[in-house]
Amino acid sequence: MNKPNGPYGFETLSIHAGAAPDPTTGARVTPIYQTTAFVFDDAEHAASLFNLQTWGYIYSRIGNPTVSVLEERIATLEGGRGAIATASGHAAQMLVAFSLMRAGDHLVAGNKLYGGSVTQFTRTFAKFGWDCTLVDPDEPLNFERAIRPETKAIFIEGLANPGGIVVDIEAVAAIAHRAGIPLIVDNTLATPYLCRPFEWGADIVVHSTTKYLSGHGNAMGGVVVDSGRFDWSQNDKFPNLAKPEPAYHGLTFHETFGDLALTAHGHAVGLRDLGACMAPMNAFLTITGSETLPLRMQRHVENAQCVAEFLESDPRVAWVSYAGLEANKYRALARKYLPKGAGAVFTFGVKGGYEVGRRVVEGCELFSHLANVGDTRSLIIHPASTTHRQLNETQQIAAGAGPDVVRLSIGLETVGDLIADLDQALAQASEQVKAAE
Amino acid sequence: MNHDAYPDSYIRAILDGVKTIAMVGASPNWNRPSFFAMKYLQIKGYRVIPVNPAAVGQEILGERVYGSLAEVPGAIDMVDIFRNSEAAGPIADAAIEAGAKVVWMQLGVRNDAAAARGEQADLRVVMNRCPKIEYGRLNGELAWSGVNTGIISSKRRKQGA
Numbered sequence A: 001m002n003k004p005n006g007p008y009g010f011e012t013l014s015i016h017a018g019a020a021p022d023p024t025t026g027a028r029v030t031p032i033y034q035t036t037a038f039v040f041d042d043a044e045h046a047a048s049l050f051n052l053q054t055w056g057y058i059y060s061r062i063g064n065p066t067v068s069v070l071e072e073r074i075a076t077l078e079g080g081r082g083a084i085a086t087a088s089g090h091a092a093q094m095l096v097a098f099s100l101m102r103a104g105d106h107l108v109a110g111n112k113l114y115g116g117s118v119t120q121f122t123r124t125f126a127k128f129g130w131d132c133t134l135v136d137p138d139e140p141l142n143f144e145r146a147i148r149p150e151t152k153a154i155f156i157e158g159l160a161n162p163g164g165i166v167v168d169i170e171a172v173a174a175i176a177h178r179a180g181i182p183l184i185v186d187n188t189l190a191t192p193y194l195c196r197p198f199e200w201g202a203d204i205v206v207h208s209t210t211k212y213l214s215g216h217g218n219a220m221g222g223v224v225v226d227s228g229r230f231d232w233s234q235n236d237k238f239p240n241l242a243k244p245e246p247a248y249h250g251l252t253f254h255e256t257f258g259d260l261a262l263t264a265h266g267h268a269v270g271l272r273d274l275g276a277c278m279a280p281m282n283a284f285l286t287i288t289g290s291e292t293l294p295l296r297m298q299r300h301v302e303n304a305q306c307v308a309e310f311l312e313s314d315p316r317v318a319w320v321s322y323a324g325l326e327a328n329k330y331r332a333l334a335r336k337y338l339p340k341g342a343g344a345v346f347t348f349g350v351k352g353g354y355e356v357g358r359r360v361v362e363g364c365e366l367f368s369h370l371a372n373v374g375d376t377r378s379l380i381i382h383p384a385s386t387t388h389r390q391l392n393e394t395q396q397i398a399a400g401a402g403p404d405v406v407r408l409s410i411g412l413e414t415v416g417d418l419i420a421d422l423d424q425a426l427a428q429a430s431e432q433v434k435a436a437e
Numbered sequence B: 001m002n003h004d005a006y007p008d009s010y011i012r013a014i015l016d017g018v019k020t021i022a023m024v025g026a027s028p029n030w031n032r033p034s035f036f037a038m039k040y041l042q043i044k045g046y047r048v049i050p051v052n053p054a055a056v057g058q059e060i061l062g063e064r065v066y067g068s069l070a071e072v073p074g075a076i077d078m079v080d081i082f083r084n085s086e087a088a089g090p091i092a093d094a095a096i097e098a099g100a101k102v103v104w105m106q107l108g109v110r111n112d113a114a115a116a117r118g119e120q121a122d123l124r125v126v127m128n129r130c131p132k133i134e135y136g137r138l139n140g141e142l143a144w145s146g147v148n149t150g151i152i153s154s155k156r157r158k159q160g161a
Ligand SMILES: Cc1ncc(COP(=O)(O)O)c(C=O)c1O
Pocket: A088, A089, A090, A091, A114, A116, A117, A157, A161, A186, A188, A189, A207, A208, A209, A210, A220, A221, A222, A372, A373
């Protein structure tokens, strides 16, 4: 009796999707298959596996049973067809670009992105001959204007890091589809609990699972999720998927695997040749984390809303950029795309600018000063000097990471304790600056 | 039958029920999708008989190639069509003629008129699907490739089947 996904709720799928009891031992929790390779039945079986003529495991760089459970889990939560887990979020971005692009091709991305992604797209992708144009996502038509004949995808963060920014996913998807290219959404900060980009027309989702999906700040990881809806053969833009693949003896992925083309290519060519596979141990930690995703996200956004409201009403604070606040520029978009809450990563600026901001970061006792988001612990950082450091000042301001900006990632602690910690840090910082004057 | 969304039970009953599959458009080239499907179905215990007028007299994976469904000796349970949607029409008619119980059109192949004729003649029809993918999905093998199989169960599942 196999029911389809439809009738099951998100909480049920968070715990059960992809994970059945171990066929051999009956172990209920997914075992950590800490092995590099898998035996073949005979030479013929080995040949069939290497030719992709049968399903099965060969070598953990291409596929591993613990990792596949996580892949199916996230594919299901996003409502996608399949997924490819990678060593990190950046590896996922690299892998999806590799499946879509060749040297001389072009990508259009929003300029409100995690700083590391801006650097990856504009500096490192250039070394592969992939050109990238960054545009302001507040005006979706900016994407249309930047598209060229050799453009192969649009990339956005739906809810952008460092914070408060929401992009009109549906409008950007329509622009991508008019140009015959897919929309890729980095859904790291929203997670499929708060937003499912495929429901708004996105074709591919990527995550840094390092963040909320694992959720405990203990495992690097990334994932590419394919909706299975993009027709790779509608034009001649995607030879990697729609034309015979020389690296697989002329196999054509789209014709052979249909709506699983990108999932198959990402494993059989992407992971095989780029090598950035997820470790089974990290997959295990991320599987465990994903089981409580709905509960954690509920509390993350509840806490974030309280902290944002506290800061907004505090006279020492100059501004707060959180799309959950009524006055926020992105409130209407957040209502549409993030009805359960506007995430838990956001930014604020203190009166007195950079110097006071720096002292607030250093003065916190509960908030950890480190470069991550999406942990059970609350985190604080000054993006301009850290996560967005490689950007020039214009890019920093465009990305919402100007010199006065402090970024928070609100954790699961008692919210009153978080507010008290920020309160004392703000008080200390203002006094120190006053004393120095 | 709603040909946009088949229930798992429908596909499972077909794959459990058929033994002999005539594969129309089977290619002798090992990197063609039909070759993949044929090889996989053989591994899973099905007898697959290739039909391809351009390869008559050759062998594919140990099976002799026939020029048409009418030439295939013995009973055919299912006809698996690796041709375009238009060509699938007359092939479906030939499948009815040959006494097949199932007409299966591959990924990207869909001919609703032919499906209606098949169903009229009491055949079960599947369109725009691959039996290799469906078999793997329903038997837990596709999950090995990071695919959303849609299967949720707290029971120990049999491996591969
Ligand atoms: C929105 C977003 N995307 C991608 C990444 C990169 O992920 P990873 O650090 O796992 O490579 C990050 C990391 O900070 C991020 O916040």
